[in-house]
Amino acid sequence: MTRPLMLTGALTLALAATAACGGGGGGDQTAAGDGRGPITFTDTQSHEEASRKVIDAWNAAHPDEKVTLDIQPKDADSQRQRLINNAQTKSDAMDVIMLDAVWTAEFAANRWVDELPADTVKADDLLAPTLETAEYRGKLYAMPWLTGTGLLYYRKDLVDKAPTTWAEMKDTCDKVLPKQKGMSCYAGLLDKYEGLTVSFAEAVQSAGGTVLDDSGTPTLETDVAKAGLNFLVDGLKSGLIPKEGITFKEDEVKNALQTGKVLFARSWASLYGTANAPDSPVTGKVDVAPIPGLDGPGSGTLGGANLAISAFSKHKATARDFLAFFTAGEQMKTWATINSTPVARTGLYDDQDLIAKYPYLPSLKEGVLKAKARPVAVKYGDVTSAIQNAVYPALTGEVTPDQALSGLQQQLSGLLKQ
Amino acid sequence: MRRGSRWFAALMISPTLLVLVLVVLYPLLAAARESMYVRGEGLDADGFVVEGERFVGVANYAGLVGERFVNAFANTTVFTLATVAVETVLGVAMALVMHGVLRGRGLVRASILIPWAVPTAISGLMWRWVFQADGVANAIIGQKILWTTEGVQAKLAVIIADTWKTAPFIGLLVLAGLQIIPDMVYEAAKVDGASAWQTFWRITLPLVKPALVVAVLFRILQALAMFDLPFVMIGRGKFSVETLSALIWDEATQLRYGPAAAYGIVLIAYVSVIVFVFVRLLGADLLADARSRKERA
Incomplete structure (x- = not known):
């Protein structure tokens, strides 16, 4: 009888292991980690080419604070799962992370991402609805980055x-x-x-x-x-x-x-x-x-994705600087020239170079301004x-x-x- | 057996036992423990998730009488019964064909085995195209069935795709069983004037039974844990094809590890019962080896 039972055990093991991996939660908050040094930017596959170009520009100017691009699996479920696993193990393997617009509340409420200083963003520069997707209970937890609507x-x-x-x-x-x-x-x-x-x-x-x-x-x-x-x-x-x-x-x-x-x-x-x-x-x-x-x-x-700083990062000062660099107007334009995913900055919707490349931008701007976020x-x-x-x-x-x-x-x- | 050699034997198998404890026993116990706790429930005044875990006893098992679990349990059972039954019949037929072919044997075998070699997630995608509204399946039957919508048709689509993929597995194992049946048994049957049907029922099937039982057992284990095919082909969140594994995955994805672990434990128990019954009814031969050794001792 032992052999079939063992077989059973081995086979269902994967399930048990999945179920058990929730262990290790709880505990105190990490306040430290405000240092400088190399960081990792966790992004998704479809952005790779554009993100790499902007990162290369950063790396050339910051040899001691190099950014490594970490490419996530393509589908949103696996991305979220991977980010959560990283957070639950309090790993410092990810510093700047891409969050889908609908994940902000979950990651903020679980203290998996840090609150950002309110002066990180100038509201005028961004399409208003995109800013809402980066907030939880009135506080900013992510930098609006990509957007889009029907x-x-x-x-x-x-x-x-x-x-x-x-x-x-x-x-x-x-x-x-x-x-x-x-x-x-x-x-x-x-x-x-x-x-x-x-x-x-x-x-x-x-x-x-x-x-x-x-x-x-x-x-x-x-x-x-x-x-x-x-x-x-x-x-x-x-x-x-x-x-x-x-x-x-x-x-x-x-x-x-x-x-x-x-x-x-x-x-x-x-x-x-x-x-x-x-x-x-x-x-x-x-x-x-x-x-x-x-x-x-x-x-x-409203669709889209924002950038947040992992609460478990060890080099948060670098992460904040990189975030500001990456989402600045100039870099967002460079990014948008390579990747057609719409970005959050208002100014780029009136940019003639980009309109020539993406003739739908005026319609899209109108759409995004009328759009609403999904339930928070x-x-x-x-x-x-x-x-x-x-x-x-x-x-x-x-x-x-x-x-x-x-x-x-x-x-x-x-x-x-x- | 002398005492010394017994200790030596224990020492020799201890690495295996250690690995089993680590990879089987520990996750099982951890899952059992997890199934009695909840965590991350409720928000504090500032909107933060209240940390820490809370012992809830068997409360996580309350979901067992819930509509969703019962549905997933029923789906898993239906898929297992239907796919294994059809695959056994087809698999044996395939094995007989592969065994009987005289020329181009390699080609026939390879072509029958291709579906088994395709990763399930890929075959799920292929079958999704087949069962699209304007896909091959509808073109062949000349109907406009929306296979991937909720309903019986979605179950049928999964059963068809799973059969396509895994009947060859049974075929392969049965073929191995067929190849060790000596020709002279068949020659004797021929001399005695047995019909083809008699030969199959009285000779082939009993002699191939040990291989067939193992193949079917493996398939049952796999089918009870079915996850990726309905997920990729029909879509997550469609209750018509939600299996127990899919339900467990979904609960874990929603960070409800307690209920996920509870359902996992139930699935393990269910699998164990099915295997026990199966082995008792059909699989005495599985243990023949152990028993004969015992008798000798």
Whole structure:
């Protein structure tokens, strides 16, 4: 009997080990580490080329405080897990870290990142909503760096003027679609993943509502929230959004736009380059506009990432200097010239060199200024799961929008009370 | 056995035992302990997470009657039963084919084994394309099924993909079993006028059983711990395909290590029970070696 049991043990070991790795929490706070010396900048793979260029410039000027680039895995879950593992073991292996906009609260509340002096940022230099994603309870914990929000992509060969309301979009489709074979009106990020949270918040905001009010209380049992959710639910029901739309993530939306399956598509700024690339079937035929809403232009959900200083860094003085250097106007421009991810500095949206390279910048600026951050929560993972679990069944028609919203109102109230 | 040689034997296996204690026993005990604590719950007045851990006894196990755990438990069981059953039948068939081929044997074997060699995460991605709304699967059946949405179809998609990937594994082990059956047994059956069916049931299957039992046991262990295929193919957070491992992963990701450890312990117990029952019912041969040695002694 021993042998099979041992086998079992060995196999389930990985699970047990994962479960056990939470050990070692608690203990006192590290106040020290305000030194100078080499530091590590933990960034993600898609930024590598641009970040390395800026780092090289820093390293040339600071031979004793060299920055090493630490490249994270591509997907957000693994990145967060790796940062948390590093924090829970109080390791000084990471100094400056990239935090997704929705992680700020969790990392700040757990004291995994240091509070930054308020004078680190000049509010005027940054697009206001981006600054909010870097704060927790009114204090600054990260430096706004990258941003982005939903943009409406449309076929400019078929549409003269981008719609500003949902009704206009529908009218345009009614006019254009009969002449197009196999084309639907609209596609967005509606699969059950983070994109659904983004799309739901966007729909509610674009109808004039909010997921949470300013005090952090959910406001979902309202007419505007219902109007927002109904844009998605009715859209799927009426065929405005194709049935398979509920399996769409960024890639599927891109394909739908490129293969002429939809007239309008909601995605991020990164799609612009892909859709208008020389090898794209719709190259030169795609333009962007701010997303539409119920009675006027819509309000997007803010994406993006900020830079924070690990609480366990040993060279925080260097880390702070590097942070200031890296996010200064000049370096941000260098970065933005290489990488198309939109940055947080207001000035760069009016920069002629960058506009020539990224013609969508004016639309994007308008979008970001109207955009709202996703709900701020220390346990953001629970909040986004609750939203996805409530909204998805409404999209498939399993529950009515009313049921979905009142259920979500209750759940979020419970989650955010803690 | 003399006393001295017994001590010597103990000394010789002690490194192995030490490693087992370190890599099996310690994590198990740590997980068991972790399953009785919570940490990082609640915020203080300034919005900081209250530090330290708190003993909660078996409170973390309360989730066992929760909808999500029951669902994950049921999914794991369904996936295990369905995939192992189908894979056993297909695997044996594959082994018979590989064994029977006279020319181009290497090519046939290699082509049957390719799915097994593909990493699961990669095959998950491939199958996601196959099961896309405008993917190959829908093109072949001429329907527009949204495979990756919540529902029975998502379960079916996972079972199909898992079968494709791991039937060859059973095939490989069974093939090894087939190759050690001496030809003369078959010749004797032929002389006695046995039909092909009789030959299979009365000769091939009983003689290949030891290999088959081991293969199926391995598959059960793997299937009970299934994680990456549904995760990559259908997506995390889709309850229709959430397995116990996926639930444990998710809880740990949300930093609820207590419940994650509790579910982990339950999964270990579940796996142990299944294996025990399986070995008792079918696998007496697994222990034949040990027993015969005992008898000799």
